[in-house]
Amino acid sequence: MFFRAKRSGDREYLQLVESERVEGRVRQRVLASLGRMDELRASGQLARLTESLARLTEELEAVRLASELEARSAKSVGGRLVMERMWSELGLDVLLRRVARGRKMEFDLERAVFxxxxxxxxxPRSKRGMMSWLETVAWQAEGTPELHHLYxxxxxxxxxxxxxxxxxxHRVRDLFHQRLDLVLYDTTSLSFQAPEEDGVRRRGHSKDKRPDLPQAVLGLLLSGDGLxxxxxxxxxxxxxxxxxPEVLRRLKERFELRWLIFVGDRGMVSERNLEALEEAGYDWIVGVRLRSRPRLxxxxxxxPGRFRSVAENLEIKEVWAEGIRYIVCRNPEQARRDAARREAVLDRLRTRLERSGVKGLVTRPGFRRFLQVRDEEATIDPAKVEADARFDGIWVLDTSTELPAAEVAEAYKSLWRVERAFRTLKSPLELRPVRHWAEPRIRGHVVVCFLAFLVRTVLERRLFEETGLEASFSEVLDSLAQVQQVDMDVKGIPLRLVTETPPLARQVFQRLGVRPPPRLEKLD
Structure with missing residues (x-):
């Protein structure tokens, strides 16, 4: 069956014709006459007919090819490509291959840690859960670790x-032209699933609010810019x-840092620690537990000195006491919240006093600090309320530096970076709960999470701070996960197809210098 142009006189007509054999001879039978060629061209009907036939031909060919196509696997490739880029930029591939050199290992250590x-x-998943995750990621088959390799x-x-x-x-310092003059330090607790205590697993004050579980204390050191x-x-x-003291000793011995400014919160202040800082030759900016030092x-x-405003919700003044320089800071917004919180406590206290008197109140610290108790009678002490109000929005810093007071306050406020680091480590990097029992495995797990935090921090800096990408980190991960690698056979020929890269993932690739994989390639 085919089309033909048939001339009749000075005009051409378009016909749909079928060839058939009649008595041993091939004859053509006209199935339909579609009209004059000049009129079909002028009206655009000929062009539409041609396009329609082309589409039909493509669809038929697609159906035919689909019947001969066998998709063998579909795996995510976008996230791995970005991780490989960061891994290489930080030199972790080279460092870990150096670690493996000289060790008798039956597997690729660098690939297992990666x-x-x-x-x-x-x-993030457990080490066992990782094995099923690895099956969803485009990975070189010979480089895929086994479970005992991970352990x-x-x-x-x-x-x-x-x-x-x-x-x-040293690599990060060179990469970001970093001057390590400000070091932030803080601690958090890390709980374990197993109830037994041994080694680092001991019960103590739990910042995770899990006093029933053994824990370890994790100390984290960051540069002033959060790395x-x-x-x-x-x-x-x-x-x-x-x-x-142990952290300072290791900083001095391992990193050979002759001078720095150590920034720590109120829990780090003691005469012993300040002496250790002086002995190390380091300056400090530390918070002061003011309520526990009433004379100070x-x-x-x-x-009588007046506060001066140096930033939004930050007022400061410099005060010397007993020959020591202190920076007294005030947050007006926090002061209003503290006053409102105290008033709410006093309202509850007044209600309890009217209802049941002193009974049971003196054992509650939140109430007791405002009470004056005589025999069996308790009243709210205005002097204690006034004394408590003096602390509203106040925080005080002890510093050995000669930095301007405003810079001291801003440096201390940088501790939010450590708090954010702990939040990131615990979720979404899921540092805890730790399911390992042996101490080397516990310490190795923390190293993995430390490396993951470093990679994520550098990735965030590259995408958001340096190039201004307008997206959240979770949105970036979701977009990268959509870049899939599909392995298939077409007529017995092995092919690899990569799905279309979403716009956000394309931006990420461009800003990091990641070359997207080819859309289609033949496999050996």
Whole structure:
């Protein structure tokens, strides 16, 4: 069946014709006459007919090809490509291959650690859960680690942790032209699933609000701009302040830092720690527990000097007491919240006093600090309420530096970076709960999470701070997950097709210098 142009006189006609054999001879039978050619062209009907036939032909060909196509697998490739880029930029591939050199290992250590770190950033799971995750990611078959490889890698990471951190510090310093003059330090608790205590697993003050579980204390050191430097793991019953001398010793010995400004919160202040800082040759900016030092509090809060505003919700003044320089800071918004919170407590206290008197109130610290008790009678003490109001919105810093007071306050406020780091480590990187029992595995797991936090922090800096990408980190991960690699056979020919890259993922690739995979390639 075909079309033909048939001339009749001085005109041409378009016909649909079918060939048939009649008595041994081929004859053509006209099935339809579609009209004059000149009129069909002028009206556009000929062009539409041609397009329609072309589409029909393509659809028929697509159906035919689909019947001969067999899709074998579909795996995510976008996230892995970005992780490989960050991994290489930080030099982790080279560092871990150096670690593996000279060790008798039956697997690729660098690929095993990369898999664990990539999983923490992209879709954190337990080590066992990782094995099913690996099946969803486009991975070189010969480089895919097995479960016992992951556990063995944790042992190695525990052994090389200090050297690895030092080499990474040098790499990050060079990469970002970093001057390490401000070091932020804080601690958090890390709970375990198993109830037994041993090694670092000890019960203590739980910041996770899980006093029923053993824990370890994790100390984290960041640069002033929020990049991780190192971490230390202490037994769970260690007081936060007691971690400082050991951290300072390791900073001095491992990183050979002759001078820096150590920034720590109020839990880090003690005479022993300040002496350790002086001995190390370091300056400090630390918070002061003002309520536990009433004489100092009275001296600082009674100072007649006026506060000056240096930033939104930040007023400061410099006060010297007993030969020590203090920076008294005030947050007006926090002061209003503190006053409102106290008034709410006083309202409840008045109601309880009217209803049941002093009974049961003196055992509650939130109430007791405002009460005056005589025999069996209790009243709210206005002097205690007034004394409490003096602390509204106030925080005080002890510093050995000669920095301007405003810079001291801003440096201390940088501790939000450590708090944010802990939130990121615990969720979404899921540092805890820890399911390992052996101490080397526990320490190795923390190293993996530390590396994941470093990779994520550098990735965020590249995308959001340096190039101004307008998206959240979770949106970036979702977009990258849509870049899929599909392996298929067409007529027995192995092919690899990559799905279309979403706009956001395309921006991420461009800003990081990641070359997208080819849309279609033939496999060997």
């Amino acid at each position: 898999a664990m770190v990539a999983n923490r950033v992209l879709d 063995r890698s944790l042992d190695v990471l525990s052994e090389v942790k200090e050297d690895l951190e030092l080499r990474l510090h 991780p430097i190192a971490h230390e793991l202490f037994p769970g019953n260690t007081y936060d302040g007691n971690t400082v 509090a009275d001296a600082l809060l009674s100072d």
